[in-house]
Amino acid sequence: MNIKSFEQGIIVEGLKHFDIGQILECGQCFRFYKNDEQDYTVVAFKKILRIKQENEKIFFYHTSKKLFKEIWTPYFGLGTDYGEIKEKLSHKDEVLNEAVLNKWGIRLLVQDTWETLISFIISQNKHITHIKRLIENLSEAYGDYIGEAMGKKIYTFPSPKQLSRASEQDLRNLKVGFRAPYIVDACEKVRSKEIDLDNLSSLTSIQAKEQLIKIKGVGSKVADCVLLYGLSKYDVFPTDVWVKRIMEYYYFKDGARIEEIHNFAKEQYGALAGYAQQYLFYYARDNKIGK
């Protein structure tokens, strides 16, 4: 990977296993806007980034080397060896091999734990376009203004303290529906340190999950998403309808319980289960497998 400055920011060259469209559209994150093919604006960690890819050339606009190193390198997992991960996963079985070949440029983003928690509480029973809009609503109402992109005012995702200002009714007015009390409960438990988000990464996945599901509206699936996307726990296998469909379709035939699928994933993919899940999820959803 070769990094150099240009008049508008940073250019990265020679980076393999990276496709910005796949990374952002694969369902792991919600705060991004598509400007054009392979040209996006991302909002994360209180920053706005325009990122554009031309084959193996990636442009990070309005970015210093410092910002690139401190924020975007960890965020995009640029220090992770995806060649090795893909190599290992490809040999597991033919279905996963196909998914990895098809979605070759996915990387698991390392996102903010709190934002991931609220985002995936919102995600239940919703389409991605609507999830994105609700998160935007929360940010506009309770986050800080940080600039414009495409003529649109951009706000940070609200901190626990900021979001705590919202009553259940305020949240309902922002159209989160039955999730309003869940968000209130998450704010309370996090602010009181009944659940210490900063401490969760030092726990095992099982221990951290026990903590997370104490929050109302956080069940097994949402907790697994927080562990994977917001806490860098790669041994989990978030199993939503799409993952369930593809697993049943290819591996179980007659249908399977979530628990069976989790056991299978643990056995088959082990410490790489989270990566496997992402390739399978995006592959299944994009090709409408099992539906």
Next chain:
DNA sequence: AGCCAGGCACCGC
């Protein structure tokens, strides 16, 4: 127009 969405809590057995 009705069905369903990256699920979950709550209720009956």
Next chain:
DNA sequence: GCGGTGCATGGC
């Protein structure tokens, strides 16, 4: 413990 049902809202 387990299976069924309601849930706010909007897009297809």
